Amino acid sequence: MRILLVGAGGVGTAITRIAARRDFFERMVVADYDEARAGAAVAALGAAGSGDPASARFAAARVDASDEASVAELLERERCDVLLNATDPRFVMPLFRASLAAGAHYVDMAMSLSRPHPERPYEECGVKLGDEQFALADRWSQSGRLALVGMGVEPGLSDVFARHAADELFDTIEEVGIRDGADLTVEGYDFAPSFSIWTTIEECLNPPVVFETGRGWFTTPPFSEPEVFDFPEGIGPVECVNVEHEEVLLVPRWVDADRVTFKYGLGTDFINTLRVLHQVGLDRTEPVTVKSSDGMQVRVSPRDVVAACLPDPATLGDRMRGKTCAGTWVKGSKDGRPREVYLYHVVDNEWSMKEYGSQAVVWQTAVNPVVALELLATGAWSGAGILGPEAFEARPFLDLLERYGSPWGMREQ
Amino acid sequence: MRILLVGAGGVGTAITRIAARRDFFERMVVADYDEARAGAAVAALGAAGSGDPASARFAAARVDASDEASVAELLERERCDVLLNATDPRFVMPLFRASLAAGAHYVDMAMSLSRPHPERPYEECGVKLGDEQFALADRWSQSGRLALVGMGVEPGLSDVFARHAADELFDTIEEVGIRDGADLTVEGYDFAPSFSIWTTIEECLNPPVVFETGRGWFTTPPFSEPEVFDFPEGIGPVECVNVEHEEVLLVPRWVDADRVTFKYGLGTDFINTLRVLHQVGLDRTEPVTVKSSDGMQVRVSPRDVVAACLPDPATLGDRMRGKTCAGTWVKGSKDGRPREVYLYHVVDNEWSMKEYGSQAVVWQTAVNPVVALELLATGAWSGAGILGPEAFEARPFLDLLERYGSPWGMREQ
Known part of the structure; x- marks a missing residue:
């Protein structure tokens, strides 16, 4: 498995540290808007001295999570099977669409954002969490790829x-x-x-x-x-x-x-x-x-x-x-x-x-x-x-x- | 009595409205950093229609309350007996000193500001409210003029x-x-x-x-x-x-x-x-x-x-x-x-x-x-x-x- 991890903040960095101890994947590309942050996460894996050269499986890259086309391009260039989204929920939709476009699986830890009901916000739902994602359900089914949504701790x-x-x-x-x-x-x-x-x-x-x-x-x-x-x-x-x-x-x-x-x-x-x-x-x-x-x-x-x-x-x-x-x-x-x-x-x-x-x-x-x-x-x-x-x-x-x-x-x- | 009122905010404006109904003074100069605000306070007195031409006793002026010399100069030019300070407490000291310098009486509604004790703020006083003013007590006594401090409602x-x-x-x-x-x-x-x-x-x-x-x-x-x-x-x-x-x-x-x-x-x-x-x-x-x-x-x-x-x-x-x-x-x-x-x-x-x-x-x-x-x-x-x-x-x-x-x-x- 080749993974594109987008987001090298707190959660993204912890993901690299947890994954470094497991051998189920071949490569993890850690991409962030701030390439130095992605680089620091990867560099820290070597420093951690996990016993094996785990950090050799990791690479840092720069990506703008709001730019669907360049995310898809990075998925293809790195031949990634799956995109793991560790950014904040505002970037769910571009990353979700980029994965679909590139034929990759997709995993996130939240879902697309909600919008309150314009007249009765405290009684009726407006746009619900995940609605924007589920609107593309048929296309995902047809693609044969998996979008596993809400796969953190809560949701998850x-x-x-x-x-x-x-x-x-x-x-x-x-x-x-x-x-x-x-x-x-x-x-x-x-x-x-x-x-x-x-x-x-x-x-x-x-x-x-x-x-x-x-x-x-x-x-x-x-x-x-x-x-x-x-x-x-x-x-x-x-x-x-x-x-x-x-x-x-x-x-x-x-x-x-x-x-x-x-x-x-x-x-x-x-x-x-x-x-x-x-x-x-x-x-x-x-x-x-x-x-x-x-x-x-x-x-x-x-x-x-x-x-x-x-x-x-x-x-x-x-x-x-x-x-x-x-x-x-x-x-x-x-x-x-x-x-x-x-x-x-x-x-x-x-x-x-x-x-x-x-x-x-x-x-x-x-x-x-x-x-x-x-x-x-x-x-x-x-x-x-x-x-x-x-x-x-x-x-x-x-x-x-x-x-x-x-x-x-x-x-x- | 000729009064220099400094500050034409809410309290200053109310002072003009209350004073306009009384005949104990000959003139009140209403001075503010924003001369238009002072002018509006004075103009409103005529509009209020108090029955007599009270507003004739009032005049508007511009003054920078932090500029001691120009306040003293205004007191002298207008031959004011007393300065009434209706500004915020940051301007107590310059107005207080300007009055002393010009030989005018002084009235305010607060006192000079405090500073907490540097080590034991919640046990001992540092610089107390009014300390800076009372440091000049001898000079005021010698001048024969009155500084009536804290003369609002609370204090007052x-x-x-x-x-x-x-x-x-x-x-x-x-x-x-x-x-x-x-x-x-x-x-x-x-x-x-x-x-x-x-x-x-x-x-x-x-x-x-x-x-x-x-x-x-x-x-x-x-x-x-x-x-x-x-x-x-x-x-x-x-x-x-x-x-x-x-x-x-x-x-x-x-x-x-x-x-x-x-x-x-x-x-x-x-x-x-x-x-x-x-x-x-x-x-x-x-x-x-x-x-x-x-x-x-x-x-x-x-x-x-x-x-x-x-x-x-x-x-x-x-x-x-x-x-x-x-x-x-x-x-x-x-x-x-x-x-x-x-x-x-x-x-x-x-x-x-x-x-x-x-x-x-x-x-x-x-x-x-x-x-x-x-x-x-x-x-x-x-x-x-x-x-x-x-x-x-x-x-x-x-x-x-x-x-x-x-x-x-x-x-x-």
């Missing part, structure tokens, strides 16, 4: 858990509820999110989407249906609220469940922070006019200023402490008896920093597409068209994830 | 109340506690402060100062000693916290009290908003670098961006509803028996808008220096050197304030 592993529950743990499913929580803290900061505040605002203030059989997909106001979920492995109870997320769009396509939700364990303090930013209007992306420090009238996006006030989460790994948990809570029945389980995956930041030099949230996102690529390379997973992680048998994925040194768990509730 | 009327309590209501005073609260709301906004957010952040995040006999002045962390104070005339209970304010520095100089505090009725929501802005670092004035909407790297002050996201409070008078209350709570004993009173002044926004076209908070600040000037013009008050409002007999002030159509109240607790 959470979807695999949903499929596993449907196949092995339940006869009927009332609700699939993805629940994400952490107890991460950052030394020296009162407030330092462990992930991009820009994206978090986008996720949390977009109308959350919910699926119900009969009703289909619908939206609610932000921060709806708060609940306190007790996370495993010492993380403990965290306040969770509905948030727009890809699983709600993917799971119902392949798994039979009466209801699908995603709740994010933001915690009371973080929810309060987002509410205040929204009330003051600091979440807005439309620019406001202010005087710059050299006395000019300039126009800046308030949300960019919020991001600029906070430390870059990618640089905080060394100061972070704690664990992050991704998982899928499932309620239903088995053999005529009610059952409730939570399938989960916990990463301790201390472990991921020591083992891979990547912070926990980033590493947890990165490991899953590598596992998926290995399953595709070995033929354990195969398919054509646009498929979510829950379209495939879950057991091979979960077993291979364990062999990557990263076990998952299950709690009967 | 609140200090007059403290003196009144000491003179007529108490034998011994345990605590003088200024308490400020309001029930103002702004139609059409979730969050719209009725005063400058920039200044509010400055006031509320500076270390609050407290005075205690024996210990002297000391500071605490922001938002310390929260209490719910029940404000009169239907405003009701509001959460108040310690805030740095001039009364704490002024009252102990002339009134014998074991403890002096200032608590601001910000309310739970507003305190929460300020805490979040501080936590994220959006209260900072040091610039951060962001990309502007035309793609340039620019440096902007986060606090300026917060202000730019909110509506200009000076423009909100028509959409405001409710009342604002300034007052002084005093606890002590009279005739051997414990006593507690709250002396207060309430302005209803509907009334101040209808009567003067000024919103309540602005009008309440503006009326007090006009009353004080009238007392000085008639000789009811007189003095030399730097004095606070509590250095003068309170009764004439309180009686004259009533004659301005703005009664004060007292509640026995």
Whole structure:
């Protein structure tokens, strides 16, 4: 297998470090808009001293992810079988189309962006997450190539858990509820999110989407249906609220469940922070006019200023402490008896920093597409068209994830 | 009396409207950095149709409040007896010095700014409010001229109340506690402060100062000693916290009290908003670098961006509803028996808008220096050197304030 990895940010870099220890692929070209960043990721593999000359399989390249034609050209020139998209969601569509054009498989960790309903944003869906991608479903099917979408941790592993529950743990499913929580803290900061505040605002203030059989997909106001979920492995109870997320769009396509939700364990303090930013209007992306420090009238996006006030989460790994948990809570029945389980995956930041030099949230996102690529390379997973992680048998994925040194768990509730 | 009013913003404009109805002065020159703004304030007096040609006593001028020499020159050219400072506190020192240089009396509504203690900001005072002014006390005394400092509503009327309590209501005073609260709301906004957010952040995040006999002045962390104070005339209970304010520095100089505090009725929501802005670092004035909407790297002050996201409070008078209350709570004993009173002044926004076209908070600040000037013009008050409002007999002030159509109240607790 020859892989074109687009994006050498935190997740992309962690992907190279995880993949370097596996021998299922022949070549990985690491491409970024900033070629130096791609080069640094590749160079670090040699420095890591993995024991074999793994870095010989890697090469750095420059690419503009928004330029479909040049991405397709790079795929062809490097004879890549698959494009792995590790950029931010704004680049989903050009990379997705470039793969189709070049006859390559495609894997991403998010889906194309949503747009709220123009009149009833907190009741009805407008353009849903992934809609732009699924609009090309027939062309992908006809091409015989696979677009595996939403194959990170959430979406991704959470979807695999949903499929596993449907196949092995339940006869009927009332609700699939993805629940994400952490107890991460950052030394020296009162407030330092462990992930991009820009994206978090986008996720949390977009109308959350919910699926119900009969009703289909619908939206609610932000921060709806708060609940306190007790996370495993010492993380403990965290306040969770509905948030727009890809699983709600993917799971119902392949798994039979009466209801699908995603709740994010933001915690009371973080929810309060987002509410205040929204009330003051600091979440807005439309620019406001202010005087710059050299006395000019300039126009800046308030949300960019919020991001600029906070430390870059990618640089905080060394100061972070704690664990992050991704998982899928499932309620239903088995053999005529009610059952409730939570399938989960916990990463301790201390472990991921020591083992891979990547912070926990980033590493947890990165490991899953590598596992998926290995399953595709070995033929354990195969398919054509646009498929979510829950379209495939879950057991091979979960077993291979364990062999990557990263076990998952299950709690009967 | 010939008055030079410097500053034709909200408070300055309200001063002209209040003064125009009084005949104790011969001339008022309204000077602003923006001469058009001064001109508009003067022109509006004619339009108001007060019945007599009051506006003939007024003139507009341009002045740079930071330019001591040109302010002194304007005082002399216009043969003004007194400078009334209605600018923001950054201009206290140049205007204060210009008055001394020109041999004019001086009245302001705030005092020179503080600087936190470099090592122990939340325990010890650094440079206190007014310190820079009081450093010139001897020169003012020798000049025979009066600098009446802190003569707005708070500080100002609140200090007059403290003196009144000491003179007529108490034998011994345990605590003088200024308490400020309001029930103002702004139609059409979730969050719209009725005063400058920039200044509010400055006031509320500076270390609050407290005075205690024996210990002297000391500071605490922001938002310390929260209490719910029940404000009169239907405003009701509001959460108040310690805030740095001039009364704490002024009252102990002339009134014998074991403890002096200032608590601001910000309310739970507003305190929460300020805490979040501080936590994220959006209260900072040091610039951060962001990309502007035309793609340039620019440096902007986060606090300026917060202000730019909110509506200009000076423009909100028509959409405001409710009342604002300034007052002084005093606890002590009279005739051997414990006593507690709250002396207060309430302005209803509907009334101040209808009567003067000024919103309540602005009008309440503006009326007090006009009353004080009238007392000085008639000789009811007189003095030399730097004095606070509590250095003068309170009764004439309180009686004259009533004659301005703005009664004060007292509640026995």
